[in-house]
Amino acid sequence: MLSMDRDARAAIREFVIDRLAPTSGRGDIGDEDDLIDSGVIDSLGIFQLVAFLEERFGIAIGDEEITPENFGSVMAIERLVAARSR
Amino acid sequence: MAYLLQQLLTESVHRHPDKPAVRARGRSLTYGELDLRSSQLARLLRERGIERGDRVGLFFPKAVESVVAMLGVLKAGAVYVPLDPHAPVRRVAAIAEDCGVRALITTGERLATLPARDLACTVLVSGEARGAEIPWSALETFPAAAPVESAIESDLAYILYTSGSTGQPKGVMLTHRNALTFVDWCATTFRIGPDDRLSNHAPLHFDLSVFDVYNTLAAGATVSLIHEEITVFPQRLAALMEDHGITVWYSVPSALVYLLLHGDLAARDLERLRLILFAGEVFPMKYLRQLADLLPRAELYNLYGPTETNVCTYHRVDRWKLVGQDRLPIGRACANTEVVALDEAGRPVPPGGTGELFVRGPSVTPGYWGDAEKSRRALVDDPRPPQRGERLYRTGDLVTPDEHGEYLFLGRRDSQVKSRGYRIELGDVEAALYAHPAVIEAAVVAVPDPDVGSRLRAFVALRAGETVTGAALQTHCAARVPRYMVPERIEVRTELPRTSTGKTDRTRLAADARLMEAA
Numbered sequence: 001m002l003s004m005d006r007d008a009r010a011a012i013r014e015f016v017i018d019r020l021a022p023t024s025g026r027g028d029i030g031d032e033d034d035l036i037d038s039g040v041i042d043s044l045g046i047f048q049l050v051a052f053l054e055e056r057f058g059i060a061i062g063d064e065e066i067t068p069e070n071f072g073s074v075m076a077i078e079r080l081v082a083a084r085s086r
Numbered sequence: 087m088a089y090l091l092q093q094l095l096t097e098s099v100h101r102h103p104d105k106p107a108v109r110a111r112g113r114s115l116t117y118g119e120l121d122l123r124s125s126q127l128a129r130l131l132r133e134r135g136i137e138r139g140d141r142v143g144l145f146f147p148k149a150v151e152s153v154v155a156m157l158g159v160l161k162a163g164a165v166y167v168p169l170d171p172h173a174p175v176r177r178v179a180a181i182a183e184d185c186g187v188r189a190l191i192t193t194g195e196r197l198a199t200l201p202a203r204d205l206a207c208t209v210l211v212s213g214e215a216r217g218a219e220i221p222w223s224a225l226e227t228f229p230a231a232a233p234v235e236s237a238i239e240s241d242l243a244y245i246l247y248t249s250g251s252t253g254q255p256k257g258v259m260l261t262h263r264n265a266l267t268f269v270d271w272c273a274t275t276f277r278i279g280p281d282d283r284l285s286n287h288a289p290l291h292f293d294l295s296v297f298d299v300y301n302t303l304a305a306g307a308t309v310s311l312i313h314e315e316i317t318v319f320p321q322r323l324a325a326l327m328e329d330h331g332i333t334v335w336y337s338v339p340s341a342l343v344y345l346l347l348h349g350d351l352a353a354r355d356l357e358r359l360r361l362i363l364f365a366g367e368v369f370p371m372k373y374l375r376q377l378a379d380l381l382p383r384a385e386l387y388n389l390y391g392p393t394e395t396n397v398c399t400y401h402r403v404d405r406w407k408l409v410g411q412d413r414l415p416i417g418r419a420c421a422n423t424e425v426v427a428l429d430e431a432g433r434p435v436p437p438g439g440t441g442e443l444f445v446r447g448p449s450v451t452p453g454y455w456g457d458a459e460k461s462r463r464a465l466v467d468d469p470r471p472p473q474r475g476e477r478l479y480r481t482g483d484l485v486t487p488d489e490h491g492e493y494l495f496l497g498r499r500d501s502q503v504k505s506r507g508y509r510i511e512l513g514d515v516e517a518a519l520y521a522h523p524a525v526i527e528a529a530v531v532a533v534p535d536p537d538v539g540s541r542l543r544a545f546v547a548l549r550a551g552e553t554v555t556g557a558a559l560q561t562h563c564a565a566r567v568p569r570y571m572v573p574e575r576i577e578v579r580t581e582l583p584r585t586s587t588g589k590t591d592r593t594r595l596a597a598d599a600r601l602m603e604a605a
Contacts, residue, residue, distance in 0.1 A: 022560035022572070036315045039172045042569060043318050043344060044506070044538065063348045064321055071318075 008057065008085075009078045015052050016074055020045045031074045041071055053077070059084040089239040090262045091300060092160040092232075094269070095121055098306035102280065107302065108153045109330065110311035115150045117306070120157065125232035126225040127158025127209070132233050134207035134220075136189050138163035141245065143187040144290070145169040145178065145196050148311040151211040151222065152290055153299060155191045156244075160262075161232040164189075165242040167257075168291040172314065173568045175199045177255065181247050185257050185455050194219075239263040245455055246293055246393050249510050249571065251501070253517025257455030258393045267449040268396040269300045271420045275400070276334070276361055280306040283330055283358075287312050287337040292508075293393045294365060297336050317341070324349035327356060334361045336389075338507025339369035340538045346377050347537075356381060365389035365397065366507030367539040368413070368495065375408050390416035390495065392509070394451040394464065394479050398423050399493060415492040416485070423447035425493065426478075427485050432469030437489045442499060444468075444478040451479065503532040504539045508570045512542075515573065518566040519544060522559060524552035527582050530573060531596040533603055543599040544573035547581050554578065575602065 009031065020040050021029055035041045041049065049071070050061050059081065070080040088094050095117070098107070103118035115123070136142065142159045144152065144166055159166040167185055169178050179201050182190075188206045190197070194213020208219045215221040243262045250256040272278065284302050286309050288294035302309035310330045316322050324345055327335070335342075342364060345351060362377070362384045369388065378386060386403035401417025419425045426434055427441030435441035446468065453461030465477045484496040501512040512530045519528035527547040532540035548554060556576035563572045583591040 018557055022557050022564055036318060039314075039569065041318060043320075043341075044574075046318055047348075063350055066319055066321065066348065068315065068319060068322070 008081055009074065011056055012053070012077050012081065013074050015049065015056075016040065016077075019048065019052075029074065031078075033073060035074070036068055036072055046071065049077075053081060057081050057085055088266060088304075090160065090235065090237055091243050091265055091269075092124070092157050094300055094304040095124075095157065098280075098303055102306050105280075105306065106308045108150045108309055108311065110148055110150045110152070111313055113150050114308075115154070120154060122230055123154045123225055124157035124161055125230055126228040127154060128161035128232050129228040130209065130220065130225060131158065131162040131164060131189060131207065133228070134189065136162050136164050136206055138236055139241065140164045140188045140206075141167050141185045142189045142191065143167050143169050143182050145171060145190060145192040145200075146211050147171045147193075148286075148290065148313045149211060150311070151191075152311060153309075155211070156290075156299065159191075160237075160243060161235075163233070163235070163237045163241070165244060167245045167247075168289075168295075170289060170291045170568055171196065174565050175201075176566060177568065179203075181255055181257070184247075184255070185245055237262070239266070240452075242452075246291060248393055249502075249508075249514045251511040251513035253514050253521075255514075256457060256460060258451050259453060259455050260393075260396075260451055264396065264449050264451060265296055265300060267422055267447065268296065268420075269304055271397075271422065272297060272301050273304055274421065276301075276363075278302075278305040278307060278334060282307040282333045284309045284334045285312060285327065285330070285332045285336070286310065287317065287335070287341055288507075289314070293396055294336055294338070294507075296396065297363070301334075320345055320347075320349035324351055324354050327359065328354045331358050332356075333358050334363070335359060336363040336365070338366040339364045339373075340367065340506045342377060343370065343373045343537055346373055346380070351380055357383065359384050361385050361387070363387045363389055365391070366509075367504040370536045371408070371411060371413065372536075374403070374414065378403065378405050378408055388414045388416060390493075391445075391449075392479075392481055392483075395423075395445045395447075395481075396449050398425055398445045398447070398449065401492065413494065415488070416495045417493065418491050420449075423449055426470075427487050427493065428469070434470070435487060437487050440484055440486050440496060443481045443483045443485045443493065445481060446476065446478050450477070503542075505532070505542065505570055506538045508568075510542070510571050515542060515544065515563065515567060515571050518563045518571075519546055519559065519576075521566060522554070522562050524548045524554045525559070527590070529582055529590045529592060529595050531592060531599050533596070533599045541603075542571070542573040543595075543602065544576040545582055545595050545598075546576060546578055548578060575599075577602070 099117045099121040106114040107117045107120045108115045144155050191209045239262045245257045247255040286298035388401045389397045391398040399417045401415045424446040429441050468476045485493045515530040516528045530544045535541045559576045583594045585591045
């Protein structure tokens with residue numbers, strides 16, 4: 001399980017850093033760094049991210065799950081993905 | 087009759103001193119508090135040497151202090167310049183430099199990101215004040231009476247910066263009279279009253295916010311400033327609309343589409359929402375019909391107007407006609423405003439013809455800050471008889487008038503585009519790309535998108551031997567232009583296609599970009 005979690009985190013990190021962070025002007029992002037106040041995730045980026053997660057992990061994320069608690073950091077996103085994959 | 091924006095507050099304070107005027111981030115300020123704090127801020131600014139006409143930058147995320155700051159600056163006779171708290175520092179610094187900001191109202195955190203500037207004073211709304219910085223709490227020590235009013239209606243109230251085609255943002259100057267003309271028209275048209283609760287979705291550096299803030303003050307209503315982070319989460323945003331009992335909503339269409347598609351509006355009690363206004367871009371008819379069905383009691387209005395004129399035309403949506411309509415008119419001129427479509431020779435275009443829309447009236451900007459040349463090009467002498475030298479603002483928008491005096495928007499006559507309601511000069515984005523040493527050629531195209539208006543795609547060619555990725559170029563752009571101007575995809579090519587005359591073939595690139603989308 002642990003190795004799967006690590007893969008998931010790496011994939012999420014990669015998407016956040018390669019696809020979302022550049023347009024916010026942020027460079028390095030730690031697993032627990034805030035993604036919302038910093039502008040890494042904005043109203044367009046959030047749906048790119050959701051689409052990516054749904055495809056990559058074969059899960060469905062409802063609009064009601066799109067909250068700051070679930071998307072506030074790479075760790076939070078990973079927890080959401082883990083919970084939905086079970 | 088108010089001739090200065092801050093005078094809109096006078097009657098409301100008198101009538102309801104204890105009523106909440108502003109709500110933001112779980113806090114609120116009553117009319118009495120707003121009046122007191124803004125007067126104290128004005129005294130502070132005056133004491134620190136801020137004089138009539140001086141520019142004061144407002145650089146912090148939305149908070150109840152935002153409105154205190156706007157009014158405080160105006161009561162000091164000065165001019166406020168809202169700075170995008172999410173824009174790259176270098177752009178913010180360039181704007182502060184361009185208009186010669188003499189004072190800054192900001193947070194400790196934001197201040198630390200800016201290059202040092204010689205300022206008459208720096209007031210911190212939060213964070214620890216160091217050295218000469220003045221903490222917000224110091225306001226209490228200043229007298230409660232505002233300085234004596236010396237400004238007149240043609241003095242500047244605020245400057246709003248928009249994208250400029252050469253990479254330098256341009257500052258649209260707006261006077262008290264410009265803004266009041268708009269607010270007066272709104273008061274009559276929308277009958278905003280003390281029981282209304284307005285939302286403020288747009289950022290404060292965006293002119294839609296002028297509606298939210300000043301109509302609230304004029305009516306003695308309450309405005310909820312929606313902070314930037316909430317706008318990311320559609321269901322939170324919908325919950326806020328219900329919890330705050332919003333009655334009047336004004337935003338760009340893409341924000342409404344976003345709420346419609348992801349906000350689960352049907353689960354919310356939005357019975358109080360009586361008025362929905364939108365502006366800034368074309369509302370896709372498919373979504374407008376859905377929104378109208380979902381909110382059967384709300385009146386819907388399409389408003390139109392660039393920052394230079396604020397709203398100059400409006401169209402009330404006719405629910406019964408929506409089914410057969412393929413596009414929404416931008417409508418007819420607001421009160422005390424004239425709009426006219428002129429052909430290339432400066433002659434009014436008959437119904438059904440195509441012309442550029444020109445605007446005349448007291449809501450029209452006196453020009454761009456520090457750029458007489460740009461101002462001259464945008465504000466032209468009225469070519470129609472009797473030619474008494476009155477100026478028209480040329481919008482750059484192509485329109486067609488119909489037989490009822492309503493206008494339809496057709497497109498732009500230049501390379502300005504709209505994305506999520508933001509106005510973007512493609513040349514501004516290209517200038518950011520050219521600032522990268524490896525880039526020898528850059529072209530930015532806008533791909534139409536039903537949800538956000540358009541999405542930016544860039545194509546670049548690099549100097550021989552250079553290897554830079556699209557992602558790296560995005561990072562580069564993100565340090566120079568606001569996020570909504572960073573191309574979502576940047577494709578690196580060995581060379582860009584050319585037309586027979588040797589120019590970059592933008593038509594071809596736009597087609598390529600659409601193909602990339604479809605793939």
